[in-house]
Each structure stands twice: as C-alpha cells, then as structure tokens.
Amino acid sequence: MSKTGSLYVEGNSFFHRMDGAVKLILLLCWTVVTFLFLDFRIFAVMLTAGIVMLLTTGIPLRRMSLLFGILMLFTMLNSVFILLLTPRFGTSLTGSDTPLIPLGYNMINQETLFYVLTLSLKYLTLLPITLLFIFTTHPSRFAASLNKLGVPYKMAYAVSIAFRYIPDLTQEFRTILNAMQMRGLGISRGDGSLWRRLKNLSLVVVPLLQSSLQHIESVSDAMDLRGFGTGRRRTWYMGTVMSIADKLVILLCVLLVGLAIFLKLQIFRGFWYPF
Structure with a gap:
C-alpha cells in the first residue's frame, strides 16, 4: 500500500505523469479493441505492447502479484468450464472437428482447445493496461x-x-x-x-x-x-492541466479504435483458426 492509502505506486514514468482521465480513455479504448476481435495474432501483438508499456512504469512485480494471480485463476477456471461443458464448441466456429482428448461422455476437439487458448489470451491482453491504470493513477x-x-x-x-x-x-x-x-x-x-x-x-x-x-x-x-x-x-x-502529450495519446486512442473497426470489417472478421 502506498503512502496515499491506495494501490497507487509513486513514480516518474510517462504513464505516471499522464492525466488520469487520459489513462481511463486509453483503458476503455484498449478494452473495446480487445473485445472486437477473436484472433490470436491480434491478441499476441496487443499483449506484447501492453507488457512493454507496463514495464516502462517501473512498478515492482510483487505489487502486482495478487491481481495477476486472481486473473490467472479466473482464466483457468473459465477455460476448464468451457472444455468440460462445451468440448466441441470450436466446431461451430470453424466447421471442422478434430477429436483430441476423450472425456468419456464426449471428446474435446482441437478446435475448442485453440478457441480456449485464444479466449485466455484475450483476457490476458487486458491485464497489463488494467494494472498500469490501477498502479499509476493517483x-x-x-x-x-x-x-x-x-x-x-x-x-x-x-x-x-x-x-x-x-x-x-x-x-x-x-x-x-x-x-x-x-x-x-x-x-x-x-x-x-x-x-x-x-x-x-x-x-x-x-x-x-x-x-x-x-x-x-x-x-x-x-x-x-x-x-x-x-x-x-x-x-x-491535485488538479492537473492536460499536456500536449496527453492530447496526442487521446488522438492515438481514437486512431486505434478507428483502425480496429476497419480491420474488423475488412480483414479479421471472425475467429482465426490456422489449422
């Protein structure tokens, strides 16, 4: 816990200096873009970018361990329930059925396993930006x-x-x-x-x-x-004045959402299955 009695961690990184409302806009835009897609490639790129941004803040990993553990537990439980309750759900997304793991009452196929992996990566994509917002916002x-x-x-x-x-x-x-x-x-x-x-x-x-x-x-x-x-x-x-950098971040957020909508409508329309 910080001296402010909150989860805020003091620092002088770019994101610490960023206006709080701008960070909220960034978080909301990031969330919108994440839920627009169901594509492993998109999530891999976004997760990498989010981790890089989080590392630049210099927040100790031990401070984030609890929230990270909670999200990982939720992701694992969600994946297990999907595999147990709808072991062939991936077939409705891909049109193919490749049996992989027998359950006795049914069979988990390869398509569902890849869907669960993609969905887990989708949730993890939100983690770095969420932690960044929580721990750098006074x-x-x-x-x-x-x-x-x-x-x-x-x-x-x-x-x-x-x-x-x-x-x-x-x-x-x-x-x-x-x-x-x-x-x-x-x-x-x-x-x-x-x-x-x-x-x-x-x-x-x-x-x-x-x-x-x-x-x-x-x-x-x-x-x-x-x-x-x-x-x-x-x-x-403790009011602050929005800087030029903050306004540029807002502009980038708008461009990110616009680009995501364009890609969703023209290129990445559905669930990506490489096999």
Whole structure:
C-alpha cells in the first residue's frame, strides 16, 4: 500500500505523469479493441505492447502479484468450464472437428482447445493496461481529471474514495482473519476438509461488513462536517492541466479504435483458426 492509502505506486514514468482521465480513455479504448476481435495474432501483438508499456512504469512485480494471480485463476477456471461443458464448441466456429482428448461422455476437439487458448489470451491482453491504470493513477488526480471532463464532482469524489478504500478493506480483512485464527478458527491445510475451511472463512464476512459500514459512516460524517456537496462546483488541490502529450495519446486512442473497426470489417472478421 502506498503512502496515499491506495494501490497507487509513486513514480516518474510517462504513464505516471499522464492525466488520469487520459489513462481511463486509453483503458476503455484498449478494452473495446480487445473485445472486437477473436484472433490470436491480434491478441499476441496487443499483449506484447501492453507488457512493454507496463514495464516502462517501473512498478515492482510483487505489487502486482495478487491481481495477476486472481486473473490467472479466473482464466483457468473459465477455460476448464468451457472444455468440460462445451468440448466441441470450436466446431461451430470453424466447421471442422478434430477429436483430441476423450472425456468419456464426449471428446474435446482441437478446435475448442485453440478457441480456449485464444479466449485466455484475450483476457490476458487486458491485464497489463488494467494494472498500469490501477498502479499509476493517483486517486485525487484521477477524480480531478474526471471532473474536468464533465463528470459531476460528487461522482468523481466517490470514485476517488473507492480507489482509496480497496487497500483498507484488504487490510481489515487480514486483521479480522488473523484475530479469528488466534481464537482457533481453522482455514489452513490440516484444519479440516475444504468445505469446513471455506465455512470458517465465510465467518469473516459479517465482521468485515460491520467494520466497512462503520468506516462509511465515519467518512460520511466527516464530509458533512466539512460542507461537502453544498456548492455547485469545487476546486481540486491535485488538479492537473492536460499536456500536449496527453492530447496526442487521446488522438492515438481514437486512431486505434478507428483502425480496429476497419480491420474488423475488412480483414479479421471472425475467429482465426490456422489449422
């Protein structure tokens, strides 16, 4: 957790200096382009470009390990469910059927396996840009940028609070979990069956919700005491001015989406299957 109480990691890279709203536009455009295609080649190029951009920020890999692990777990579970529930789905996309792995009740074919690989790469393509946005965007600067784009400042400030509260919620979860483990709550291997450990882990939810509600009430009272929301406009201590580089990035985003739409309509129209 950074000194700001958020996931933001201090730095002086190009993306750290970039306006928060511009990074949001980049993330949205990247997401739109990603979901336009179902082509392994496109995703390979985008993933490589995203990794290069992420590495230029200098963010320690250990800071990103948790979010990376969560996405990898989601991707693996999604792939397994597709292969088990629709083992021949790839045939509907390619028109061919190449049996590969027997399941007893059905057969996973080569087409579905390649489809799952392409879909997994599609999700991974979003990871570098998402991590870049999360770890290089200061909550206060981001809220100011949103307000500058026309988003009501109350909504912008709510986004800022959400960014700040994620690490606090994580720390509170760990604190409650450690306290309950000291009282004999078993969630580790050797403390019973998997179902028993999951049931014990679910007991953390109630005190976590109570603690969260107390935090919300405290923040709400503090904002009311300071007269938040009484004015139609407000100033921002950490507001920034959009630079020429930021405007060029917006232009590149527009060109990227335009190029992607053209390629989708003219060249990469459907699912790419090389075999």
